[in-house]
Amino acid sequence: MEREGKPSAISEVERAIGEALLRWYETRHRDLPWRRRQDPYAIWVAEAMLQQTRVETVIPYYEQFLARFPTLRDLAAAPLEEVLKAWEGLGYYARARHLHAAARRLMEERGGEFPRTLAEWRRLPGVGPYMAAAILSIAFGQDIVALDGNAIRVLARLFSFDQDPRRASGWRQLQQRAQRLLPAGRAGSFNQALMDLGATLCTPKSPRCSECPLQAFCAAYAQGNPGAFPVRAPRRALPHYDVTAGVIEVDGQVLIAQRPLQGMLGGLWEFPGGKAEPGESLEDCLRRELREELGIEVEVREPLMTLRHAYTHMRITLHVFRCRIRSGAPQPIGCADVRWVPIAELDHYAFPRTDQRIVEWLRQEAPSLLTRWTTDQSQT
Numbered sequence: 001m002e003r004e005g006k007p008s009a010i011s012e013v014e015r016a017i018g019e020a021l022l023r024w025y026e027t028r029h030r031d032l033p034w035r036r037r038q039d040p041y042a043i044w045v046a047e048a049m050l051q052q053t054r055v056e057t058v059i060p061y062y063e064q065f066l067a068r069f070p071t072l073r074d075l076a077a078a079p080l081e082e083v084l085k086a087w088e089g090l091g092y093y094a095r096a097r098h099l100h101a102a103a104r105r106l107m108e109e110r111g112g113e114f115p116r117t118l119a120e121w122r123r124l125p126g127v128g129p130y131m132a133a134a135i136l137s138i139a140f141g142q143d144i145v146a147l148d149g150n151a152i153r154v155l156a157r158l159f160s161f162d163q164d165p166r167r168a169s170g171w172r173q174l175q176q177r178a179q180r181l182l183p184a185g186r187a188g189s190f191n192q193a194l195m196d197l198g199a200t201l202c203t204p205k206s207p208r209c210s211e212c213p214l215q216a217f218c219a220a221y222a223q224g225n226p227g228a229f230p231v232r233a234p235r236r237a238l239p240h241y242d243v244t245a246g247v248i249e250v251d252g253q254v255l256i257a258q259r260p261l262q263g264m265l266g267g268l269w270e271f272p273g274g275k276a277e278p279g280e281s282l283e284d285c286l287r288r289e290l291r292e293e294l295g296i297e298v299e300v301r302e303p304l305m306t307l308r309h310a311y312t313h314m315r316i317t318l319h320v321f322r323c324r325i326r327s328g329a330p331q332p333i334g335c336a337d338v339r340w341v342p343i344a345e346l347d348h349y350a351f352p353r354t355d356q357r358i359v360e361w362l363r364q365e366a367p368s369l370l371t372r373w374t375t376d377q378s379q380t
Contacts, residue, residue, distance in 0.1 A: 010180050017158070017217050018183040018190060024213035025193035030055070030200070033063060035192070040114045040139040041072045047131045048095045050148075052312070055199065061090050072112050076103040084267050084350035091353065093265055098126025116140060137187035145178045146191040147171070150198025156230035157202060160219035164233050202226075240315045244286040245273035246323035247304060247358065250340070254362065255330055256349065257293065258337040267336070269349040271320065271358055282319050290323070293334035298323040305361060307354050318354050 029035075032055065034046035045065060049058045068086050069075040075083065080100055087096035102124040106112060114135075115121045121132035133146035147155070152165045155178050163170035182190055201208045209221050220226040248255040257272040259265050274289035276282060283300040290298050300321050307318040330338045341349065346359045 013217065014180050015183075017214060018181045018186075020213045020217070021181075021193045021197070022183060022186060022189055025189055025196065028196070028200075029192065030196050033059060038139060040135060041075075042066060043139045044114075044131075044135055045099065047134050048099045048126065049090065051095060051131070052092055053090065057090070061087070072103050072106060075100060076107040080261075080267055081350065085348070088350045089353065089356070093268055093350075093352075095126060097261070097266055098124075101125045102127065114139075116142075118144070134191060137191050139188075141185065141188060143182055143184060143187045145175055145182055145187070147175055147178065148195055148198075150196075150202075151178070151191065151194035152198075153204065153230055154194050154198045154202045154214070157207075157220035157226045158214055158218050160223060160229060162231060164231050166232070170231075238310070238313065238315050240317070242276040242282065242285075243273065243316045243318045244276060244282050244289065245271040245318055245320045245355070245358070246286050246290055246298060246300070247271055247320060247362070248298065248323045248325060250325075253340040253342050254346070255294075256339055256341055256346070257330075257332070257335040258339075260336050265352050267350075268352050268355075269339075270352060270355045272335070272338075283321070286321055286323065294328075294330040294338060295333050296328035296330055297326045299326050305358070307357055309354050316354075320358055 032046075034042055037043075046058070046062055049062055049065075065086050069078060069083070078100070080097065083096050083100045084093060087093060090096075105124060106114065115124070116136070118129075118132050118136065121127050121135060122129070130146055130148055133144040134148070136142040137144045137146055145151075147165075152171075152174065155161065155174055156165060159174075159177055161170070161174055161177075163173065165171050165174050178194075197212070197214070201212050205227070207226050209215055209218070209226060212218070212221075215221055218226070220229050246255075255272065256269045258269050259267060261267050272290055272293055273286055274293065276285035280288075286300050287298055290296050300323055302322050304320045304322055307320065309316050309318065332338045343362050346362070351359060
């Protein structure tokens, strides 16, 4: 009799699924830059960048990032601002902050030695169960299943899995079933094969089932409804907020503020402002935010642009105004830092995507803009 808690031997079907997947991967795998080296650092950087970001987007950032910070030691020694600037445009900036903080911890506490267990990796900032499993399986050859979004979709369809894998209980059950398919000693290839299959054939819409190496084993295909998996609980509608930002220029320099290091977009620079309260006008919002954040009273002048942007958890409309300081000197009261910067030097700072568009506009308009604003100020 099998002892309680001991996993049963895998079936012939389970073994066949793993072998079929690996055969497909041997000839159909994607040639990706992080697969050309076994360096745990390079694999870790790739996995951090690939969170919620498409491979095609990541590749140039990955190559530039490793050229700038080729080793763990280089990353740990770099100032956070330099790391954020290298990450600029890739989004989800907490990933960069966590990667930098974890690199420093590894250098300070372990002398640059990488962890070899799930528990040790999970203690590092920004490392979740998937990333820890991916690094250990790919870089260190440990027999651990790593479930990213692509792998989850493949397995949910393969098993016609009737639970939401985004919930903890559903994820655990799917992980346990996937672990049974894992060929011993081949976890790195197995995990990457699942990722590639989900990215190229078993796509969210219009999966190419006729080309899939697992078609003969796929319960969702047999049922004729692969699009029904993974099961998803209904999503809530994203909230929308009106946000203001002020462009304050004096003698060819504009005022920028650094967001608090902790929290959304932490450590990035922005044109100061904030979210409008219910019933508050945009102009009143901007005056209040600059008073609370920088300790200055401003006159809100003409609108410059309106930008729309969607994050994973909300949508915003950013209303950008030109402002003039009426009283007070800018102080970092509600932000990490504040600086006057020439427009030509704004590229030295890391900005969120919306503020990058303001910077781009300022660069293009700077010659005529500054002449007009200087004339306007002299007449005030």
